[in-house]
Amino acid sequence: MTVTAKKKKPAPYANPYAAGALLGVVLFAAFFLTGSGLGASGALQRYIAAIQDFISPNSVNQNAYLLKYAGGDREPLDNWLVYMSIGIVAGGFVSAWIHGRLSFTTGKGPRISVRTRWLMAFLGGIIMGYGARFARGCTSGQGLSGGTVLSVGSWAFLLAVFAGAYAVAYFFRRLWI
Amino acid sequence: MEHLFVSFPGPFPIQAMYGKIGFYTVTLLIGFGFGYMLEIGGFAKSEKLAAQFYLTDMTVFKVMFSAIVVAMVLVFGAAALGGLDYNRVFVNETYLWPGIVGGLIMGVGFVIGGY
Numbered sequence: 001m002t003v004t005a006k007k008k009k010p011a012p013y014a015n016p017y018a019a020g021a022l023l024g025v026v027l028f029a030a031f032f033l034t035g036s037g038l039g040a041s042g043a044l045q046r047y048i049a050a051i052q053d054f055i056s057p058n059s060v061n062q063n064a065y066l067l068k069y070a071g072g073d074r075e076p077l078d079n080w081l082v083y084m085s086i087g088i089v090a091g092g093f094v095s096a097w098i099h100g101r102l103s104f105t106t107g108k109g110p111r112i113s114v115r116t117r118w119l120m121a122f123l124g125g126i127i128m129g130y131g132a133r134f135a136r137g138c139t140s141g142q143g144l145s146g147g148t149v150l151s152v153g154s155w156a157f158l159l160a161v162f163a164g165a166y167a168v169a170y171f172f173r174r175l176w177i
Numbered sequence: 178m179e180h181l182f183v184s185f186p187g188p189f190p191i192q193a194m195y196g197k198i199g200f201y202t203v204t205l206l207i208g209f210g211f212g213y214m215l216e217i218g219g220f221a222k223s224e225k226l227a228a229q230f231y232l233t234d235m236t237v238f239k240v241m242f243s244a245i246v247v248a249m250v251l252v253f254g255a256a257a258l259g260g261l262d263y264n265r266v267f268v269n270e271t272y273l274w275p276g277i278v279g280g281l282i283m284g285v286g287f288v289i290g291g292y
Binding site for chain 2 (some may be wrong): 013014016017019020021022023024025026027028029030031032033034035036037038078080081083084085086087088089090091092093094095096099101107108109117120121122123124125126127128129130131132133134135136137138139140141142143144145146147148149150151152153154156157158159160161162163164165166167168169172173175176177
């Protein structure tokens with residue numbers, strides 16, 4: 001350790017197989033303790049229901065889908081997935097902090113502007129949110145968790161995610177390479 | 178060896194045992210582990226994830242599939258030893274075409290959004 005090394009250099013990422021194995025242990029712990037795997041998009045869906053219920057309760061009352069989560073005496077945020085999502089953000093933050101990787105940056109390819117990247121992130125998020133509800137789950141709830149317990153639909157979903165991504169990657173290469 | 182832990186198999190009715198606060202605390206801690214492991218694998222960096230689709234960095238494949246394989250072996254191993262009551266484990270019901278179409282849409286969003 002030299003005296004001049006004032007700023008902590010970001011630690012390298014873990015070996016991907018090791019990180020995956022540890023993630024697998026967490027996934028197993030979720031099944032072992034609660035009987036369900038991991039989930040992420042379910043919480044987002046509940047945040048949306050809560051926001052819509054706050055801004056425009058009438059529109060929730062006219063929407064059969066949202067009424068399953070909000071409206072009446074239903075509290076959309078009173079759900080384990082919401083707490084899991086808080087934990088996910090906290091865990092990622094703490095890990096980045098410990099490993100010296102915390103910073104305000106916009107991760108993007110070299111050929112696009114920060115503004116374009118943000119627009120594309122927002123657009124991609126909308127598409128992913130739509131797809132996740134269409135498929136009844138995202139890469140966490142449907143892919144990782146369903147894949148672990150060998151749900152046929154989950155494996156079809158998982159392969160479709162990669163197929164869809166590879167099919168269009170060429171056309172969006174400017175965003176990343 | 179068979180039914181080694183049969184007297185107290187998971188999953189546990191945590192909400193009935195420790196109330197809602199106990200249950201939410203457990204799921205928050207599981208989420209913490211999830212987020213932590215994703216971060217050490219590099220999943221907080223969109224360029225790294227998107228690189229999977231240009232075949233310059235295979236981290237997404239390596240992390241996701243090793244996680245699934247490890248969890249699968251642990252889940253079915255625990256079930257075989259009687260430590261986990263598989264009948265009470267949530268298994269996603271199969272909706273084949275919604276899953277495939279939704280998955281394709283998500284894949285497109287993944288490349289555009291980067292996460």
